[in-house]
Amino acid sequence: MRVCVGTTVHHPEDARITHRQIGALLDAGHEVTFVAPFTHCNVTPRPGIRAVDVPRAVGLHRGKALRAAASALRRAVRDADLLLVHDIELLLALPRRRPPTVWDVHEDTIGALRAKAYLPGPLRTVLPPLIRAVEGRAERRLHLILAEESYRERFPGPHPVVPNHTYVPPAPPAPPGDSRVVYVGQISLARGAAEMVEIARRLRPHGIRLDLIGPADAAVRPMLRDAQRAGLLDWFGYVPNNHALRMAEGALAGLSLLHDVPNYRESTPTKVVEYMARGIPVVTTPLPRAASLVGRVDCGTIVPFGDVGAVAGAVVQSVLRLREDAERRAAMGARGYVEALNHHHWPAVAGAFVALLERWAQAADTVPALSPGRTVPA
The missing domain is CATH 3.40.50.2000 (Glycogen Phosphorylase B;)
Incomplete structure (x- = not known):
């Protein structure tokens, strides 16, 4: 399976995107094209992926990054079996011709507005209904995976949860120090x-x-x-x-x-x-x-x-x-x-995550067909 993964907001070394999900795909023998802001973040792409560099979307000035991402995604998905995006902004830049597409929801976009000090007051009023409209359209047209059970309140459809687990060392670490x-x-x-x-x-x-x-x-x-x-x-x-x-x-x-x-x-x-x-x-x-x-x-x-x-x-x-x-x-x-x-050990759910993407990549339709309330793993 050839998977195109895209972000313009997150760091190219984001733990969920790179160390967990892309790592799991590579371990399973799949090919990954990663569209991300490598130069902006001064990151050398990890071995084994095909890297596509784009500007990073920062603050209010995101138009250039969005246009660059749209162009990069059009090229990157030509030979892809699945597209996996991580930013709500990228929902506005999806290629018209694309493989089955997944949005990984791992942020409460509306809830995060309060923490964005750069947003002027009027935008804080205007943005929530626009975000809800974009999220609703995505739920109808794309596959969604959720990072938290609580996100089901925003997305009532039968979307699987891929929890934000971590890698746990196989042996207990040294005891806590005192300094x-x-x-x-x-x-x-x-x-x-x-x-x-x-x-x-x-x-x-x-x-x-x-x-x-x-x-x-x-x-x-x-x-x-x-x-x-x-x-x-x-x-x-x-x-x-x-x-x-x-x-x-x-x-x-x-x-x-x-x-x-x-x-x-x-x-x-x-x-x-x-x-x-x-x-x-x-x-x-x-x-x-x-x-x-x-x-x-x-x-x-x-x-x-x-x-x-x-x-x-x-x-x-x-x-x-x-x-x-x-x-x-x-x-x-x-x-x-x-x-x-x-x-909370990521390898315990990594296989189910990969299997989920494999199934969607092979499906002819674009509507999730899962039992309500399903979590990865069950």
């Missing part, structure tokens, strides 16, 4: 950037450092640079997901301080599962799914929402309690690892 706290992922205000800088400031007198591993939104980069110059934290910038998680191993705790915004409210933060997979106790804000998972497994602590100072204070207290009790943090890390290995 550093980590954060892995995109850094933004809505993901707790200001809180983390304050946490770093308060932890420094205790000899605990904060490692931030991931790219940052333009709005918070000056704040992070200033904090790094002052010696409050280490910000490593973008690091490929598998390397970033190895860097995180041995940390005292992993932070997930997402704000209470619609885009995060009904999702299980991937970073929570990634920390668990690496044997790291989690410190999370009380988003329902994150709090439910961490509380049920007892693999970390839950801190309340609040202003920057209040959240920072609660996190620092939790971190200091963990440092004082090596047995407790080791037990939390071990419980999290076992839970991740048994229930």
Whole structure:
């Protein structure tokens, strides 16, 4: 099977797209053409794929990227058996002549609008009905896979769920240490950037450092640079997901301080599962799914929402309690690892994901024909 995968919004090393889905397709012996912003993100395409470079869609200036993507997709799908796209924007750039097409829904597009500071006020009112119209058209005309069960409220059709699992090491990682706290992922205000800088400031007198591993939104980069110059934290910038998680191993705790915004409210933060997979106790804000998972497994602590100072204070207290009790943090890390290995390991669903695409590539129609409520795996 020849699969064309496309994105202009996500990083070409996005964990779900590249490390999980494309990796699973290549492991199954399929050919992959990947349309993505390699040059913009300074990424060398991984071996084994046919790479097509396009501009990245950023902020309000997305017209050039969309036109380039439309042209690239027209060329890339000529010999493809299936087209898999990851951005709602690409639904506006699909070739008229194309193979069976799949949209992987792994964001609440409307819910994410609140976190996009660059959007002027009027657009925040105009965009939601337009997005709903595009989503509705896609549901009628394309195959959809969903990253979260909660997305069924937006897409009531019988669409399979391909969960955002991670790779879990086959052997338990080293137990948590006592000298550093980590954060892995995109850094933004809505993901707790200001809180983390304050946490770093308060932890420094205790000899605990904060490692931030991931790219940052333009709005918070000056704040992070200033904090790094002052010696409050280490910000490593973008690091490929598998390397970033190895860097995180041995940390005292992993932070997930997402704000209470619609885009995060009904999702299980991937970073929570990634920390668990690496044997790291989690410190999370009380988003329902994150709090439910961490509380049920007892693999970390839950801190309340609040202003920057209040959240920072609660996190620092939790971190200091963990440092004082090596047995407790080791037990939390071990419980999290076992839970991740048994229930959130990507290879356990990778085969079903590939089989799903294989079936759609061979189907003559373009309408999903699955039993309602089906999840991958069942």
